[in-house]
Amino acid sequence: MPRFLHTADWQMGRTYSRFEPEDSAALVEARFQAIETLAQLATERQCDAVLVAGDVFDAQTVSDRTIRRVFNATSGFAGPWVMLSGNHDAALVESVWTRAQRLGAVPENVHLALQPGVITLETQGLAVLCAPLTQRHTYGDLTEPFTQYQTPEHLVRVGLAHGGVQGLLAEGIDATNPIAEDRAQTAQLDYLALGDWHGTREINPRTWYSGTPEPERFRNNDAGNALIVSIEGPGDAPQVEVVETARYQWQQWRLSLAVESDLEQLIGRLEALPPATVLDLRLSGEITLAGEDRLNQALSIAEARFRSVRCDRSELQLAPTEDDIAALHADGYLGTVIDALRERQEGEDGESARDALAILASLLKDDNREVQP
Structure with missing residues (x-):
């Protein structure tokens, strides 16, 4: 039975200039600690993979040190990580991701989902259908190609995307690209892991926003969690557990x-x-x-x-x-x-x-x- 951790919206490199310097530094550090917490949680709960649904970084211009620290913080989980580019860290021709690759900062067990397609994790029993943002603003549904992607029948089929579900999250979303509410059904997904909404939210039993693992806004939207998702096999209903990860x-x-x-x-x-x-x-x-x-x-x-x-x-x-x-x-x-x-x-x-x-x-x-x- 595949089990994976769903997280999103780390926003690494975010600054907190409206706070006192001491508080700002602590809030920045808490975000690095959140990644370490996720890695520890995935290890303790014997997860097969960690899926990050976009906005790992807050901007393309984060420092090299921040890039290195982000990937260093993943070392507590030795299984595969799949990181999707979002609207804050879109997979441009020259981006924070290409810089990370030039730095040699990306570990071998981290898969960067920078192009649309399928990342097959055969050992883990997962086929991850990826809809990365390759520009900051997109006005089409990047998950629509999921309906055409073919995956081995014995693998659990999981979508990974970043954007706003149409008709439900029009207010307060960061990205402009829409996602069809019934995408899990039309693409025969066992689960659709979403990012961009910074709080935890169930859209339907097979479609969830994990929210950011460490809150960074004054908004009552149930932020500060990660999701542990277990699926018995292809076609079976996912079992989703909300786990609190927030420091503050x-x-x-x-x-x-x-x-x-x-x-x-x-x-x-x-x-x-x-x-x-x-x-x-x-x-x-x-x-x-x-x-x-x-x-x-x-x-x-x-x-x-x-x-x-x-x-x-x-x-x-x-x-x-x-x-x-x-x-x-x-x-x-x-x-x-x-x-x-x-x-x-x-x-x-x-x-x-x-x-x-x-x-x-x-x-x-x-x-x-x-x-x-």
Whole structure:
């Protein structure tokens, strides 16, 4: 019974310039570790092959070091790897793949699917029908020739392609080339392994997107997995197991604060997250000065625990209560300034007014601490 690992969208060479340098470096390294995890998983689960459905590399211009590290990371699995070119690493006349070959970086057990056709893995019982992208954008269905490909009857027939299933993934796909929803049926495939959609998704029992093994976007699409696919023999239904491979969990929260319980709930959610979290948080609504202190403390703790925390508070207005103002001892002119800043948060320069109010409150708190006996 052939068993193989289906993965895709490694995007090696991707950079994370919007993050702090330390976090960016860790996220880049996690992608190399993901390949090592896949190799280990394939070995432990006694897979016959690893199929990579496109976008191994994020761009044609990745460094030679990145190329070498990618293929070095596959060494944990000695069986055959089949790597398909996708839209980010299309098999151009001169490409990242030709450079890898010139470098001598491609191991003997790695098969590069750079031309349409069939890669026969006789020992493993697999015939892999390949639809590589030979240019970045293609508007025809490159899997259509699968219907004409002849393969030995005793081999399990597996398609390998990169693109968007027609009518299902129009939004959020990277490649423009369409793939017929019923391609597995029309081409008599036992399984169709797809890439481009970065999350795990079943199209039908014989057609799956594996998603990227390590998330790299704030998108709730079940990324960070690989698929272990077992097929008893030609014509039999595939058994697909989703296996989590992600090092980091990417979370994107959009929350509105209105009452104290909203803040309590936010802090509770922060405390429940695992350390390997990349969090993008955007807050709106209102918060008291006392609440702002609690929020700052919670975020400070989170920043030390998590891989990365980015918090946008530009739409979160400070709404000091009477108790807040009394605690600041902001009488007379200072009280008038605070009231003016509170009102200006509603205008075009609301973010500046909010920052000014926060700074003023912080200075007043520091002054009060200094005068206390």
